[in-house]
Amino acid sequence: MHGRGFAMTALMIQGAGSNVGKSILVAGLCRAARRRGLRVAPFKPQNMSNNAAVTADGGEIGRAQALQALACGLEPVVDMNPVLLKPESDIGAQVIVQGRRLTTTRARDYAAIKPKLMGAVLESFGRLRAAHDLVIVEGAGSPAEVNLRAGDIANMGFARAASVPVVLAGDIDRGGVIAQIVGTQTVIDPEDAAMIEGFLINKFRGDVSLFEDGYAMIEARTGWRGFGVLPWFAQAHLLPAEDALDLTRASRGSGLKVACLALSRIANFDDLDPLAAEPGIDLVMVGPGQTIPGDAHLVILPGTKSTRGDLAFLREQGWDIDLVAHYRRGGHVLGICGGYQMLGRSVADPEGIEGAPGVTEGLGLLNVETVMSPDKRLTRVTAEHMGTGLSVEGYEIHIGRTEGPDRARPFARIDGIEEGAISGCGRVTGSYLHGLFGADAFRATWLSGLGITASGQSHAGRVEATLDALADHMEEHLDVDGLLALAR
Incomplete structure (x- = not known):
């Protein structure tokens, strides 16, 4: 499916809130695209995480992008996450640009630096886009944080600068998913909203048919196409977590x-x-x-x-x-x-x-x-x-x-x-x-x-098998062909 005549394309997954599962969704889409024979690469313009990976080209990027690279069958490189913020205190973070430390800045001062980083972001994205059939982009936080929109490089600021279509993901597990998605359309700039081609629902537990009316309501209120409801992926804990909030682990009482x-x-x-x-x-x-x-x-x-x-x-x-x-x-x-x-x-x-x-x-x-x-x-x-x-x-x-x-x-x-x-x-x-x-x-x-007697299982093999299971899970419950067809 790939070759010199294939159009270079991209698709962006943004969240209706933080921690809605964007990283896992992108990893699953990357593996699904790879299994279709596409040369696919992940990209996240700006990430905030202290869980970093060392890249093949000697820099550092967010751990989630390293996992997504693995889903693509690629070695991670700094272009996959050109801006990485590593919090050092409640009010300050180290700024890593294309794998190398640029400066340490307070959160209030980062707003002045951020617009200057768009050049590096677009440069890295351009290199990935030129070398692959498809680039799947992950947003950061939520575009509904309109107080942060000026100079944005992580969500709609990037999507508009790079002309990349967006799909909005909502997290039903935390409740209020209708308000998450409809409210996002309400508060963002109409030109930003025009970049959104559709939505999907993540982390559903129970009988999906019980949400049919809510799903239809979101479609009617927004005019956006729904790409499906993804049930809770129970094996997600077998994949590397990026957010320390995911680390809560109580005793299981054995071992x-x-x-x-x-x-x-x-x-x-x-x-x-x-x-x-x-x-x-x-x-x-x-x-x-x-x-x-x-x-x-x-x-x-x-x-x-x-x-x-x-x-x-x-x-x-x-x-x-x-x-x-x-x-x-x-x-x-x-x-x-x-x-x-x-x-x-x-x-x-x-x-x-x-x-x-x-x-x-x-x-x-x-x-x-x-x-x-x-x-x-x-x-x-x-x-x-x-x-x-x-x-x-x-x-x-x-x-x-x-x-x-x-x-x-x-x-x-x-x-x-x-x-x-x-x-x-x-x-x-x-x-x-x-x-x-x-x-x-x-x-x-x-x-x-x-x-302790170890299980004898391969850790790398377990991660690979989980990525395949994730792609299977998404293929079963989402319109993956429709999502990939959005890319332009």
Whole structure:
């Protein structure tokens, strides 16, 4: 179906609100288009997430776009998400443009920067569009946020600049979906509304026939074509989540308990996905105000966008006391990236890269110290695990250098250089390596050291199978041919 004579096309999925499932919808459409023989690529003009992926061309993009690239059978590249905002505080974020840090800015100041980024957005989109039969675009938030419309590059501002037709997705699970969609048409500019070709309903539970009248009402009120009602996709949890709001995970009451601290600036938390899928593990997210379970065998300190800030947050929850008690009971602790930095004696930021200059006392469970520096390590790696000799494919995405006596017991070796640290007792481990549990052989061997028998399933194979199941689900319930035919 593809070739030199095929018209270059694009379609954009926007949401009637945040977290309506746009990322999953785009991933499913990408896989469906690929199965039709189309050369398809994902694109998101602007994303806000601390869950980033390292690209083949050495930059970083939102994790959702990396998953969508996988659905397309592509390596992720920076053009798939040219503007990435990584929140560092409640009022400020790091601005990544075409894979590289541009600046750190307050939310109120970003409005002045945003219009200047449209050139980079259109440049990246143009490259993707020229190289593929179809580009499926994901919006951000909702076009109904009309207070943010001036200088917009994420939704209608982009759609109009690039002449890309839009389909609006509503989330019926949260209620009020008729108002979501009809209200969006009511509040947006008529020229923006003219870009919308239709709508679809996502996350339906129960008997779809009960919504027939509501569906018809939306069509009548808006004049937009409906492309179907998509029932709840139960396997969505098997795909990497981008939003930390999706991380709530309570104990399922069986398996060896692994507790992960839900830090306020948690980053790259898809490290947990292969563990969560293991039937022998009961993975629990410990949220604010909760205590670390006394019966946890392993506590994980995940990555964070603000190591010193989350050290303060951790102490506010009393987790530092819980961690000491867990360690004294003979428990294991794993720190990944920022979590590794927290486990040391101190974290120094003399240049104020993550906030005010200064030094913060660490948890002291590893005899190492970290000093932040402007140089950011951003690379895919193949590591050799020191304990087993097994190969681990992963990536590093961090600032700071960590040194100290416990570095004499490294976790892994990368290109002949030792990485990470292990305590003298062997129960506290720190590493900068993200994605380590995605390596099936390593995961099985490492878990066996904790007394857990792994399932033997391929993590990558599970994700691929879930993407196929998602595409099947969408083909069954949505007019996928009609959606793809909209692209122009």
